[in-house]
Amino acid sequence: MSQLTSAGLIAMGGFLPAKPIPESHVNDFVRFLRKETLLYPEYIDEIAEKKSHPGRIETNYDGWESQPWYEEWLANLPPKKRSDPFQGAVERRRVPMDPVSIKKSVHPHPMLSSDAETLAAAQAIFNAGIDKNEIDLVLCSSLVPDLHVPANASLVQHKLGIYNAGAYNVDTCCSSFITMMEIAMTYVRAGLRKKVLIVGSSIDSIINDKSTYYSVYIGDGAVAGIVGEVEEGDGYISSHSHSTGKRHEAIIFKKRSPVILRTTTQGPDYKQEFVTFHNREMQLEIAKETQNDILHVTTRMLEDTPYTMKDIDFLVTHQPVPWTPDSWRACLEVPKHKSHHTWNKYGNIAVASSAVNHLEAIEEGKMKAGDKTLIVSSGVGENHIALMHRIPPQLVKNNKL
Secondary structure: OOOOOOEEEEEEEEEOOOOEOOHHHHHHHHHHHHHHOOOOHHHHHHHHHHOEOOOEEEEHHHHHHOOOOHHHHHHHOOHHHOOOOOOOOOEEEEOOEOHHHHHHOOOOOEOOHHHHHHHHHHHHHHHHOOOHHHOOEEEEEEOOOOOOOOOOHHHHHHHHOOOOOEEEEOOEOEOHHHHHHHHHHHHHHOOOOOEEEEEEEEEHHHOOOOOOHHHHHEOEEEEEEEEEEOOOOOEEEEEEEEEOHHHOOOEEEEEEOOOOOOOOOOOOOOOEEEEEEOOHHHHHHHHHHHHHHHHHHHHHHHOOOOOOHHHOOEEEEOOOOOOHHHHHHHHHOOOHHHEOOOHHHHOEOHHHHHHHHHHHHHHOOOOOOOOEEEEEEEEOOOEEEEEEEEOOHHHHHOOOO
16 A cells, blocks of 8 residues: 555635734735635625624624613523623624625525635635645535535535535534544545645524523634645644434424514514524533543544654644633643633634634644644534644645735
């Protein structure tokens, strides 16, 4: 068997509503979006005008404290949460409204996930400085796809104008970005693909029931990466995943009315699919076992390497609730300065959570070329994955936006 090629992330990009774009690159990025994508001009115009990603920052005051139903919301919270209803959440990002739905619907809706994914992916391609036609596979994971069937991968490929690539969806819920990293790196290492675009999104604004206690945790965002060949010794080192299907019904999408609702006999019941904490017993088991689950996949992943946890230079995790990043870091015995999370800014953005922490650690210079980085996540289902990779120099260099 021929020796495997080294494969790793060579560029990343994120669509995080209201995040500033460096003024030195705004004009070039706007030209790129107009020429190379099928994004609505309204989104691109907002980037050109405001020099930031379209959308807004939602504070606790905006979303809850200023609302006439705030006291009713408080009264309906679980007793343990009433004294601290936001549980450390400070703000979250919200996408703009879809411009076509504003013009053609009496009930306009937020930006579609495929547009958020296209914008994140375009940023990754722009940062990489490559011809988009070098990409020969697109992997996509959407917490809230535009349609149940077909899912978003081929639509994102179309909106990016990438015509030389296959496209398919990957879903392990919140752990999907790492799952896509594993798949993409495996393809490139085996020589089956040269460059793979991976993109994940969570557009909570479409499915958010603000009358639930956990709604304050969840925001909008999309993150993308490009996996390609890297120098020997860089990129993928090892990975391991594990699933516990008996917890499958802990947290589900369920068609229901909002928790706080007063209707008339002829009025709408406002039923739609909402994130729903469905099985309390399974939820408690997830919380009880979460450290063991993360430790298990990480230990199994390290078994295929010459390394131990003490060799990890940086840790990146998902952030489903405020206490999990530090809880997982503690069980893995990683010092706090070797980790990064963004709960206060973004909350839980599901598929994009671990990816945005990885992206921002690069942007802020916390993660450097050569760092052996562990990225771990849970995902309802219940899925867990750990992946270790060495940061290639080009990932640090390809960081314009």
